[in-house]
Amino acid sequence: MTAHSDPEDPRPRAASVFDVAKVAGVSHQTVSRVLNDHPSLRDATRQKVLTAMRELNYRPNAAARALSSSRSRMIGILSTSSGEYGPASSVAAAETAARGRGYSVTIANADGLDPLSVNEAVNHLANLAAEGLVVVAPQTRVLAALSALSIGIPFVTLQASGPETPGARELDQVVGARLATAHLVALGHTRVGHIAGPPEWLDASQRLAGFRDELAQHGLGADLIASGDWSAASGYRAATALLDQGVTAIFAGNDQMALGALSAATAARLEVPGDLSIVGFDDVPEAAYYHPPLTTVRQDLAEAGRRAVALLLGESDAAPSVQPELIVRASTAPPRR
């Protein structure tokens, strides 16, 4: 009594347009027309096909579509490997926006500092035939690699402009920085320092530029500058250095570094905002709960993600860019004396 092997299940593989066509009593091409909602189709026919699709639990094969139409309907996101709040929320918003338009989103993280890693990431996305790239963490090196590889993929950078992106968004960064700086100056600070992000980040250099511009406009020198790497730890170190130079106010390039500065002030037995005013950038959700609650510049990162996708997909009705907003909390005050 030997159990003989079953002749295998009748149809292990998924339904194709042909299967649907057969069930609906039409040609495969008609099914394809339904899929791409072609205008000249009788409604009765369309319904028959749709019914058949449901019955067979039909799923169009994305690979086949991509192959024959030579359109991948895929957008690549080039990001850094960090889990930072800013990039992450932009990515999420970009994904939602893209999916809403029938696109898929693949991500590729690059180290950013490592040219090889950037190349690999870009190459990966190019191999997938991504129709466009959203560069989330725009470092000069990433953009350089992108140009150098010169794969003909259009790309849009977030939060800072790349070659293809005219003006608009880059203003945000400068304007935001000016907002923060102006606030400190208006409070009466004259010795205001800046903790800049890594110089190779476009955002960082633009914020720095905004800081300089604003001080210059008030006839103040902008020589109190320290650099960090976006982390709280680096903010702590940078703030310590700036305090030695006698600043009474600090504009930090992001909220994490501002938090580090807050911590450095405490360690130096200084009161914030009494002895030292601090402004951050980004308005991370936690900023309102820092001690003291942080004055910062709010950016709508999610909106930036959405807008990047819209721009990429050529919806050039691109509304004017969202302006950053200064959120005044408790970490800033007039200098004590």
Added chain:
Amino acid sequence: MTAHSDPEDPRPRAASVFDVAKVAGVSHQTVSRVLNDHPSLRDATRQKVLTAMRELNYRPNAAARALSSSRSRMIGILSTSSGEYGPASSVAAAETAARGRGYSVTIANADGLDPLSVNEAVNHLANLAAEGLVVVAPQTRVLAALSALSIGIPFVTLQASGPETPGARELDQVVGARLATAHLVALGHTRVGHIAGPPEWLDASQRLAGFRDELAQHGLGADLIASGDWSAASGYRAATALLDQGVTAIFAGNDQMALGALSAATAARLEVPGDLSIVGFDDVPEAAYYHPPLTTVRQDLAEAGRRAVALLLGESDAAPSVQPELIVRASTAPPRR
């Protein structure tokens, strides 16, 4: 004098295996063998082909490969739309791990609370023929939707077990919670409260379970429980409620809520850790710079992401799970009296 339209550029479309084959003087199949590094290939032949590929700047067409091999080499990540640190860093690590193994990663965000949104996200990934799913923010509803759709895609959940994932990882959460709770008990606290995450999150319920278990083991009641939504704001509210009930220590389900609790204590003119001890969970990079620096439980989220991918791709040499680690900083101390 009419400019006649050019007969168009000679070969606008990219090189295929056939083009490479012609240049290398071999058959298209041999090219394919090089691509998939087939064992029986003379080295000279392989070199010829590789040279031809470089010369033509050949990129294998992913869609065509997927179609004919019926393998998408794609992993889907099902995530929530938040920009939180935890999920984001796991996603990044998972991506790197997947790419290292020749897989691509597409993401799909779901609202998590909205069943429709979850369905859409899962469906999207299924349509892409993802070979496996990594569920980054495991809420019961997401898992339910996943089972209900019963598309035959294997999936792995991060940080908490799903149907397919036996034991291992889920311990992490419980163990971590016990670690935190035990620390507070060892300091002499008897009225310790917990700020739990949303009940529909598996992580939240597991941490809560760990908290309860540990207290029970010491003969202490675990009735001082408030719920939050992971945000600092909710932590603030929950902590305020717990303080009314006279707790001397709080274990928060994540660092953001712990930060909110820190802020609530300050608002209530209580000193941390003198009047109130607080422990968080996750060890976000900023935790060391909170005021005071936060005692918390460190999880290696990136490692979790990597491991999820390994598990998914059937590398069952899955090393024993990484144990969470208690990081003692300055937010915990013995009760004042």
Added chain:
DNA sequence: GTCGTTCATGTGATCGATCACATACGAGCC
């Protein structure tokens, strides 16, 4: 010296869609 094996390579069908083109039918017009 023929046979079976293994290695190295080629030939044609195939995956599941779209595309280019053909066809059938009815309406409108001279």
Added chain:
DNA sequence: GGCTCGTATGTGATCGATCACATGAACGAC
């Protein structure tokens, strides 16, 4: 009637890879 035109649908080639199978050469075993 004969023409053109627009709508609705079908036929076969095609995208770029892999797969199944065939073939030719080299080599040892009997």
